[in-house]
Every structure is written in structure tokens, then in C-alpha cells.
Amino acid sequence: MEVTFRGGVHPKGCKELSRQVPLTRFDAKGDIVLPLGQGIGKPAKPTVKKDDVVLVGQIVAEADGFISSNIASSCSGKVKGIEKRRTISGASVDCIVIENDGQYNMVEGIGERQDLSSISNEQIIAKVKAAGIIGLGGAGFPTHVKLAPKDPSAIRFIIANGAECEPYITCNDQMMRTEAEGILEGLEIMLRLFPNARGVVAIEDNKPEAIAAMNEALYKRHADNRIKILPLKTKYPQGGERSLIQVVAGVDFPVTKLPADVGCIVDNVGTIYAIGRAVAYNEPLFTHVLTITGDAVKNPANFIVRNGTCVSELVEACGGIKEGVTLKKALSGGPMMGFAMSTLDVPVVKTTNAVTLLAEDGVEKAEAQQTNCLHCGRCTTVCPQGLLPQLMADAVHVGDLERYEKKLYGLECISCGSCTFVCPAKRPLTQIFKQTKAEIMAIKRAKQAAGGGK
Amino acid sequence: MNTAINISSGPHVRDRWSTRYIMGIVFLSLMPATIVGVVVHGLHAFLVILLSVVAAVGTEALFDILCKKGKSYLDGSAAVTGLLLALSLSPDTPLYAPVIGSIFAILVVKCCFGGLGKNFINPALAGRCFLLISFSNSMTVFKVDMVSSATPVAELLAGRAVNVTSMFLGTSNAVIGSSIAALLLGGLILWAFDIIHGEICFSVLGGFTLFVALFGGQGFDPVFLAANICGGGVVMGAFFMATDYVTSPVSKLGQMIYGLIIGVLGGLFRIFGSSADSFSYAILMGNLFTPLIDMYILPKPFAYRKKALARQSGQPKVPFSKRIPKSVLVIALITLLAGAALGGVYKLTEENIREQKEKAAWQSYQAVVPQAVSFRAIQAPDIYGKIYGTSFGRTMINEAVIGMDETGKTVGYAISTTSSEGYDGNITISVGISADGVVNSIAFTELHETPGKGMLAADASFKDQFNGRAVTSFKLLTGAAEASNGIDCISGATVTSKAIVNAVNAALDFFNNAKGVQ
Numbered sequence: 001m002e003v004t005f006r007g008g009v010h011p012k013g014c015k016e017l018s019r020q021v022p023l024t025r026f027d028a029k030g031d032i033v034l035p036l037g038q039g040i041g042k043p044a045k046p047t048v049k050k051d052d053v054v055l056v057g058q059i060v061a062e063a064d065g066f067i068s069s070n071i072a073s074s075c076s077g078k079v080k081g082i083e084k085r086r087t088i089s090g091a092s093v094d095c096i097v098i099e100n101d102g103q104y105n106m107v108e109g110i111g112e113r114q115d116l117s118s119i120s121n122e123q124i125i126a127k128v129k130a131a132g133i134i135g136l137g138g139a140g141f142p143t144h145v146k147l148a149p150k151d152p153s154a155i156r157f158i159i160a161n162g163a164e165c166e167p168y169i170t171c172n173d174q175m176m177r178t179e180a181e182g183i184l185e186g187l188e189i190m191l192r193l194f195p196n197a198r199g200v201v202a203i204e205d206n207k208p209e210a211i212a213a214m215n216e217a218l219y220k221r222h223a224d225n226r227i228k229i230l231p232l233k234t235k236y237p238q239g240g241e242r243s244l245i246q247v248v249a250g251v252d253f254p255v256t257k258l259p260a261d262v263g264c265i266v267d268n269v270g271t272i273y274a275i276g277r278a279v280a281y282n283e284p285l286f287t288h289v290l291t292i293t294g295d296a297v298k299n300p301a302n303f304i305v306r307n308g309t310c311v312s313e314l315v316e317a318c319g320g321i322k323e324g325v326t327l328k329k330a331l332s333g334g335p336m337m338g339f340a341m342s343t344l345d346v347p348v349v350k351t352t353n354a355v356t357l358l359a360e361d362g363v364e365k366a367e368a369q370q371t372n373c374l375h376c377g378r379c380t381t382v383c384p385q386g387l388l389p390q391l392m393a394d395a396v397h398v399g400d401l402e403r404y405e406k407k408l409y410g411l412e413c414i415s416c417g418s419c420t421f422v423c424p425a426k427r428p429l430t431q432i433f434k435q436t437k438a439e440i441m442a443i444k445r446a447k448q449a450a451g452g453g454k
Numbered sequence: 455m456n457t458a459i460n461i462s463s464g465p466h467v468r469d470r471w472s473t474r475y476i477m478g479i480v481f482l483s484l485m486p487a488t489i490v491g492v493v494v495h496g497l498h499a500f501l502v503i504l505l506s507v508v509a510a511v512g513t514e515a516l517f518d519i520l521c522k523k524g525k526s527y528l529d530g531s532a533a534v535t536g537l538l539l540a541l542s543l544s545p546d547t548p549l550y551a552p553v554i555g556s557i558f559a560i561l562v563v564k565c566c567f568g569g570l571g572k573n574f575i576n577p578a579l580a581g582r583c584f585l586l587i588s589f590s591n592s593m594t595v596f597k598v599d600m601v602s603s604a605t606p607v608a609e610l611l612a613g614r615a616v617n618v619t620s621m622f623l624g625t626s627n628a629v630i631g632s633s634i635a636a637l638l639l640g641g642l643i644l645w646a647f648d649i650i651h652g653e654i655c656f657s658v659l660g661g662f663t664l665f666v667a668l669f670g671g672q673g674f675d676p677v678f679l680a681a682n683i684c685g686g687g688v689v690m691g692a693f694f695m696a697t698d699y700v701t702s703p704v705s706k707l708g709q710m711i712y713g714l715i716i717g718v719l720g721g722l723f724r725i726f727g728s729s730a731d732s733f734s735y736a737i738l739m740g741n742l743f744t745p746l747i748d749m750y751i752l753p754k755p756f757a758y759r760k761k762a763l764a765r766q767s768g769q770p771k772v773p774f775s776k777r778i779p780k781s782v783l784v785i786a787l788i789t790l791l792a793g794a795a796l797g798g799v800y801k802l803t804e805e806n807i808r809e810q811k812e813k814a815a816w817q818s819y820q821a822v823v824p825q826a827v828s829f830r831a832i833q834a835p836d837i838y839g840k841i842y843g844t845s846f847g848r849t850m851i852n853e854a855v856i857g858m859d860e861t862g863k864t865v866g867y868a869i870s871t872t873s874s875e876g877y878d879g880n881i882t883i884s885v886g887i888s889a890d891g892v893v894n895s896i897a898f899t900e901l902h903e904t905p906g907k908g909m910l911a912a913d914a915s916f917k918d919q920f921n922g923r924a925v926t927s928f929k930l931l932t933g934a935a936e937a938s939n940g941i942d943c944i945s946g947a948t949v950t951s952k953a954i955v956n957a958v959n960a961a962l963d964f965f966n967n968a969k970g971v972q
Contacts, residue, residue, distance in 0.1 A: 006756065009469070011465075011467055011469070012467070090461075167467065246756075250765060251762065251765045251766055252755075252756035252757040252759070252762035252765070252766075253757050253762070253766050254755075254757040254758060255757075257766070261766075262765075262766055327459060328459070328460055329459060329460050329462075329466060330459050331464075331466055335464070335465060335466040335467040336464060336465045336466075336467070337464060337465070338464060338466065339463075339464060340459070340460065340461045340462055340463075340464075340466070341459070342459060342461055343459070358466065361460045361462070361466070362465075362466050362467040362468050363460065363462040363463075363464075363466055363468075364460055364462075365468070366468045369472045369473070369474070371473040371526065371529055371570055371571070372568070372569060372570045372571035372572060373571045374473060374476065374570065374571050374699045374700060375571060375699045375700050375702070375704065376476065376699040377699065377704050378471070380704055380705070385755050385756060385757065386753065386754070386755040386756035386757075386759075387755050388704055388705065388752060388753070390704060391704055391748065391752070407752055408752065409754065409755045409758065412755045412757060417464055417465030420464075420465050420468070421465050421467065421468055421469055422468075422469055422471060423468070423471075424471040424472050424473050424475065424476050425472075425473055425571070426468060426472065428463060430463065430464065430465060431463035431464075434463065
């Protein structure tokens with residue numbers, strides 16, 4: 001029986017490029033650049049200044065406010081300064097630049113096994129917060145906030161997201177194969193916080209090795225019998241938070257609600273592993289897994305990479321761009337939800353789970369085939385949220401934002417890109433919806449501000 | 455090395471479906487019907503198809519070039535429109551017709567409204583109806599073995615049996631793409647390639663079948679239903695025209711409503727209308743409902759549906775028996791009510807209409823046998839209402855009466871006959887014959903021919919030709935020929951003239967055989 005959600009698409013996986021390449025640790029040789037804002041929330045406040053000497057694992061920037069997270073250094077060396085640098089999203093933001101001495105001297109105490117028998121729930125959350133863990137799946141929501149819902153006893157499911165539905169990306173696959181026990185440990189620690197919850201490790205069935213490894217680890221550890229491994233049908237966006245909750249808990253919920261409101265917490269397996277490391281080994285988040293892949297790169301690979309490593313350094317480590325191939329497009333993330341990078345000379349951040357280098361630009365090709373909307377309705381059948389993308393786009397076209405929001409529920413769009421993927425008229429639907437959502441939110445904020453001022 | 459990198463919004467991969475791909479599949483799916491059409495109807499049919507497709511693509515290309523609109527003619531949609539139009543035309547259509555139809559379909563219906571995806575009705579159907587209205591003379595000529603005759607649906611409308619097998623195979627006397635077997639194969643191709651889904655096709659066919667069964671007067675007689683479904687473009691409409699993406703609603707519920715509208719309208723036109731091409735009009739009317747349906751029939755996102763809301767608040771699963779979609783029941787009810795209302799109105803007015811007709815008939819008897827003061831009907835139930843004789847085409851004797859003066863002496867006969875071979879359906883006349891076999895005059899009780907042509911039959915110049923002549927049968931004259939029993943043809947309305955002469959001759963024949971009967 002294949003478990004899955006409604007709608008969805010089947011883009012070419014292209015995972016064979018890198019799925020059998022084992023994870024290797026990559027130590028950067030060049031400078032480490034740490035943007036202060038790495039996920040959702042306020043950018044962190046630097047706690048070091050120019051010419052300070054830092055160690056691996058040392059907190060160099062502190063969370064500023066509730067929804068914000070610490071940043072740990074991933075190398076040892078001297079702080080060159082805090083300056084504006086271009087980041088992976090293309091924006092120029094304040095970054096802590098550290099001159100890497102190549103020694104990787106660690107802060108003492110990191111990596112020592114902790115006694116977890118007497119640790120309290122508050123201490124667990126505090127450790128997660130101190131480690132600067134954010135959602136590594138891509139959104140980058142601070143994990144300590146997620147772990148502290150209003151009513152912990154109402155949480156029914158903790159879903160470890162190992163679906164990895166995005167094409168090309170394989171680092172979580174490799175991670176589940178090699179670090180299965182670490183992931184389970186993290187999940188067990190999370191389950192301690194939620195007495196009524198069950199743990200579900202959700203993995204798409206195109207990763208049989210990962211499923212086997214997780215099952216084996218579960219058996220070996222005699223782990224918490226509240227945990228189970230759930231193979232899912234391979235379909236995009238299976239790894240979306242809402243798709244997973246639909247499958248595991250059987251609940252659809254609107255964007256105005258959080259997963260915790262329907263009794264679920266979803267975290268990427270990488271995040272859960274990081275929670276385990278932070279709580280059991282006092283290790284802050286300064287490394288994460290990442291795939292360098294695509295048909296333009298010579299030797300696609302999966303790395304355990306240090307936060308702040310330059311992307312071009314990683315690409316060089318993969319043998320660079322294939323001979324006779326022009327790099328048409330560089331993506332941070334996979335081809336469905338990833339965004340295009342203008343240059344490879346940018347640092348990876350915590351949420352960078354892949355860099356996909358493509359010799360062929362699907363968008364460019366699609367633009368050449370673009371026609372008017374045929375009203376074929378394919379977008380409607382694939383939308384995992386049950387929306388009507390073609391009518392939404394029509395509403396935007398005529399400027400009827402009221403209809404877009406109220407009648408067509410346009411704000412429910414999760415920007416998964418499925419509609420755009422299948423559109424035979426090759427219309428940039430997702431782009432239209434992203435812009436429109438931003439526009440509506442801006443209007444709402446402006447209204448709120450005006451109302452608040454009265 | 456990084457200078458060639460493109461920046462754009464995601465997703466950065468797309469599947470292989472494109473507009474041209476879809477149009478290609480649709481074109482392919484029409485191939486079986488096209489091939490059968492060409493094989494059965496020959497070279498002329500092939501030329502009709504070829505000209506139609508070339509004209510459609512050419513028109514769009516010209517429009518694109520003149521209006522600097524890119525290369526939309528290459529997307530295949532114009533070719534599909536041209537092919538669909540050709541397949542819905544008679545194989546004996548004059549060759550200018552598909553060209554004009556295609557130009558109208560592409561230029562007026564499609565390009566003028568903004569091109570692909572912007573037209574509000576199906577261009578091919580609009581083109582067809584444009585031709586039907588503009589060139590009705592040559593559009594409805596159907597010949598098999600060089601004998602001009604009516605289409606199966608016209609036969610059905612006239613209440614006669616048709617050969618369902620030949621309709622199924624496409625060898626009957628209908629449009630080029632009339633092979634039901636080939637059309638079903640095409641529909642199967644569309645379904646297999648995921649181009650069409652069941653909602654529209656089956657609600658169209660379902661609505662139509664149900665309506666015909668309920669109000670067709672023959673109940674669920676399978677042969678009657680099959681004949682109705684197989685004829686008049688119902689199958690082509692259901693699979694290829696009603697399913698046109700552009701002019702059908704988005705949501706599945708909307709599509710079902712739309713399909714039912716078309717099905718019921720199609721049934722209504724078929725049962726209570728007189729045109730054999732009514733299904734095209736039903737689809738066009740359905741098209742017009744699409745924007746309205748899309749405005750109001752909007753399925754909610756999963757998260758806002760009742761079940762999801764219940765789950766969000768922790769309510770248990772509702773058992774299946776309580777989950778029969780209400781919408782389905784509502785639609786079924788609406789359809790039935792609408793159908794019942796329409797049928798009811800017809801039944802209510804039927805009696806009235808019959809009385810009116812009877813009255814008109816008696817008035818006409820009086821007109822054609824003016825000496826009579828009272829009439830007495832001749833009883834011949836074996837003859838009335840059936841095709842009369844073999845040499846009068848499809849002509850029926852409706853009724854014959856004897857006219858009498860005050861003393862009860864027979865002064866003449868009035869015979870009502872109907873020829874169903876009029877240019878646009880039935881022609882019913884009353885022929886008045888004096889006791890000694892001289893035609894007094896004729897009067898029309900049913901005549902709805904082409905204005906300015908067939909309708910001239912009611913003019914004295916034509917119908918008075920019969921008056922005062924004592925012959926056993928009349929002969930229709932064309933050109934300058936002359937004969938003692940000749941009747942001059944109405945110029946440009948041979949079909950009408952012939953039908954009338956046949957009807958009069960049938961009456962005379964009946965008179966000559968039955969005058970002994972009192």
C-alpha cells in the first residue's frame with residue numbers, strides 16, 4: 001500500500017547522480033562567511049568584533065528576540081570583520097567574516113557524551129536554543145520555538161521528514177543511511193518533551209537503503225516503541241510540511257494555523273540529528289549535510305559541510321563544471337523550490353541543503369513555448385492544497401485581489417511549484433502567486449499599521 | 455565561469471507537456487474518424503478536410519503576421535479547429551464552405567477575442583453553425599450512392615427507424631466524422647493520454663440519454679436510445695467539443711453541471727426541436743454557461759472542506775453512508791426538475807397545439823372545397839400516418855374527408871398529405887379535389903421553408919398552377935420543358951417543389967383509388 005497525499009507531480013528525480021556517493025566531511029580552506037540572518041526571524045546580534053580569535057563551536061552571534069537563533073563559528077581563526085557580503089539568496093547582508101586558520105580547534109566540551117537521564121524538558125529546549133538550531137529543510141524556522149508549543153500534551157505526532165521529495169537532492173538519503181542512530185536519538189529526545197506524541201520517520205520509497213538503515217537502527221537501539229518508520233510514495237511535494245501531516249495525521253489545515261495547532265511537529269531529519277547532537281553532545285549547529293549535484297557538475301557529491309563555506313570551493317571539490325558544458329543555471333536547493341543564484345562565490349548557510357548546477361535551463365526553454373492559458377485544469381489536479389491556480393492567475397491578471405484571497409483562497413498556496421511544473425502553456429504561475437501573496441500581505445500590514453496608529 | 459548563469463523564479467524544471475503536445479494528441483485522436491470518413495466518403499471528403507485545416511492554420515498565420523502576434527499558428531490549435539470543423543461537415547459540402555467556416559472560426563471566434571484560450575465558444579462549432587445558417591442550402595445535402603437523402607437524425611425526427619450499425623461504423627448518411635466507432639477510439643486515446651476526464655463526457659451523454667429516455671416517447675428502448683446517441687454529433691460533441699478546455703469549467707463539479715446542461719439541452723432540442731443539427735447549438739449554449747459556472751462553482755481548498763474542518767477540531771471520521779456528496783444529489787434533482795418542467799410544459803401545450811392543428815386542417819379543407827358545408831372523414835386507418843405508396847418519396851396521407859352540400863351530396867374531397875422531404879422538415883398540404891377528379895386548389899397547413907425560396911411555394915404563382923387541372927399525376931418541370939401535366943419549379947427551391955408535387959400526387963393517387971369508398 002502506498003501512502004500519499006492528494007495531487008502532486010512526478011518530476012524526474014535525477015537522484016542517481018549522487019545517491020550512492022557517501023557523505024564526506026569537507027573542511028573549507030578559505031574564509032568562513034556567516035550571514036547574521038540565516039533563517040526566519042530577526043538577524044542575530046554579533047558577540048565578537050574585528051580581530052577577535054574564535055574557536056569552532058563558539059557562538060559568534062546571539063539570538064535577538066524570541067524568533068531568532070544563535071550562530072556558531074564553524075572554524076577557528078581571527079575575525080576579519082563584520083561586513084556586507086552577497087549571500088546565497090542574492091541579497092547583501094551583514095556577515096561575520098572569519099579568517100580560517102585551518103586548524104579547526106574546538107571549544108572544549110563539545111562532543112562529550114552527556115548524561116541524559118536527569119535532564120529536564122526546559123534544559124533540552126535551552127540546549128537546542130543555545131545550539132542555534134533552525135529548520136534545515138529550507139524554511140529555517142527556529143527549532144526551539146517549534147519545540148515549545150502552547151500545550152505539549154496536545155502534540156500527537158512528531159514527524160521526522162526524510163521524504164526528500166525535491167529532485168536531485170540526496171544528502172538526507174545518505175545521512176539516514178549513515179547516521180540513522182543519531183537521527184533516532186534526536187527523535188527520542190524530542191519525544192521526551194511530548195508525552196502523547198508518536199514519532200514517525202517519513203521516507204519516500206525511492207530510498208530503500210535509507211528505509212532499511214532506519215529500520216535496522218530502530219531494531220538495534222530497542223528504541224522508544226513510539227517510533228515507526230513510514231515509507232511513502234515517491235511524489236512531489238511529499239516532503240512538504242502539509243503533505244506529511246495530511247498523510248500521517250490525516251488532517252488538512254489552513255495557512256492561518258500552525259502544525260502544532262493540529263497536533264503535529266514536523267522537522268527535517270537533519271534538524272532532528274542536530275537536536276540529538278546538541279542535547280547529547282553539547283554540539284552547536286555548525287555543520288550540516290549538503291548535495292552538490294546537477295548535470296553540469298563533474299562529480300556530484302554529498303558533503304558534511306561547515307556553515308559559511310564558499311559554494312565555489314565545494315564545486316571545485318566536485319571537480320568543477322564538466323568540460324564542454326556551460327553552466328546555465330545554479331540553484332540553491334533543488335529545481336522545484338530552489339532559487340537561482342547569480343554567482344557561486346557565496347557562503348552556504350544552515351538551510352542550504354543542495355546546490356544544483358544545470359547545463360539546461362528549464363525556464364528558458366519553457367518561456368519559448370509559452371502560450372495563453374488553455375484552461376486545461378492540470379494545475380488544479382496537481383495542487384496539493386486543492387486550489388484553482390488557473391482561476392487564481394486570472395484573478396491576478398484582472399487585478400481582483402479580493403477574489404484571489406476570499407473566493408479562491410490564494411493565500412493557501414505553498415509555492416511548491418507543482419502547477420507551474422505541469423502547465424502546458426508554461427505560464428509562471430508560482431511566480432505570480434508568490435508576488436501576489438507578498439502584495440496582499442504588504443497591504444494587510446499597511447492596513448494594520450494604519451489601524452494601530454489611530 | 456559564472457557569467458552565463460540565468461536568474462529566474464522557480465520551478466526550474468517543467469514537464470514535457472506543452473500546448474503543442476496537447477494539440478498533437480487531440481489531432482491524433484481525431485485521426486481514426488478522419489480516416490474512416492475519407493475511406494467511406496472518398497476524395498471530396500479528403501479535400502474538405504484538407505482545405506479546412508489549411509484555411510484554419512493559414513488564417514491564424516496571417517492574423518499573427520499582420521498583428522505581430524508571434525507564432526501562435528504553430529501551436530496546433532488552429533489545425534485541430536480546422537479538422538474538427540471539417541469532420542462536422544457533410545462529405546458533399548461545396549469546397550468553399552470549409553474555407554469560409556475555418557476563416558470565420560479562427561478569425562472571428564478565436565483571434566478577435568484574443569487568440570488561444572480566450573474564445574468564449576468553441577471555434578469549430580461556431581464555424582459549423584455559421585455555415586449552417588449562411589449556406590443552409592448546400593450544408594445539409596447528404597448523398598449516398600449519388601442519391602440525395604436525409605441524415606439518420608432527420609429520419610429519426612420524422613419518426614422512422616434508422617440503421618444503428620451503419621451509424622456506428624460511419625457508413626451512414628451523415629457528416630464526415632460520423633463513425634461512432636472511430637470517435638470512441640479517439641475518445642479512448644484522449645482519455646489514455648490524460649487529456650480528457652470522465653466528468654464532461656459522461657455527464658453530457660448521461661444527461662442526453664436520460665432526457666431522451668424520459669421524454670422521447672419510447673422509454674428506455676435500447677435501439678431508440680442508441681440511434682439517438684449515435685446520430686447528430688452527440689458522440690463527437692461529448693468527446694471532442696464539449697470537452698474543449700477553453701470553453702468548459704475548471705472544477706469537477708462545474709464540469710458535471712456544464713455537461714448536464716449540454717446533455718439536457720441537446721435532448722430537449724432533439725426531442726422537441728426539428729433541426730438535425732441541434733446538438734451543436736446545445737454545446738454552444740453550454741459554452742456560454744462556463745464563465746458563470748467558473749464564477750460561482752469553486753471547490754474549497756482541502757483545508758476548508760467540511761471533513762478537514764471536522765478533523766482539525768478533532769471530530770471523528772464520518773461514516774461513508776453519510777458522506778454521499780450532496781452536490782451530486784442536488785444536481786440530479788435540478789436536472790430532473792428542469793427536465794420534468796420542460797416535458798410538462800410540452801405535454802400541457804400538446805393538446806392545445808393538436809386542437810389548433812386540427813382547426814387549421816378543417817379550415818383548409820373548407821378553403822380547398824369551398825362548395826361543401828359539411829365534411830365527413832374517410833376511414834382508412836391502415837393508410838393514414840404511414841409512408842404512402844412507393845413513387846411519392848416519403849409522403850404520408852394524414853386524413854381524407856368528403857365534402858357535402860346541404861343535401862348531403864358529395865361535392866368534393868379534401869386530402870391532407872405530408873411530405874417530410876421539404877427543405878427544412880415537413881410540408882403538409884390539403885388538396886381539394888372535386889367529385890369528378892379536378893383539383894380545386896391546394897392549401898398549406900405546415901410550411902417552414904427557406905424565406906425567399908421555398909416559402910414562395912405559398913405564392914399564387916406556384917400553388918395556383920394545380921388549380922382546375924384534371925390529371926392523374928403532376929410532373930415537376932425544370933428548365934424550359936413543357937408537359938400537359940407539368941408544374942413549373944420554384945426557382946432555387948427544387949427540393950421544396952418536388953416535395954409539394956409528390957404530396958399532391960399522393961393525394962390524387964389516394965383519391966383515384968379510394969373514391970369508391972364512401
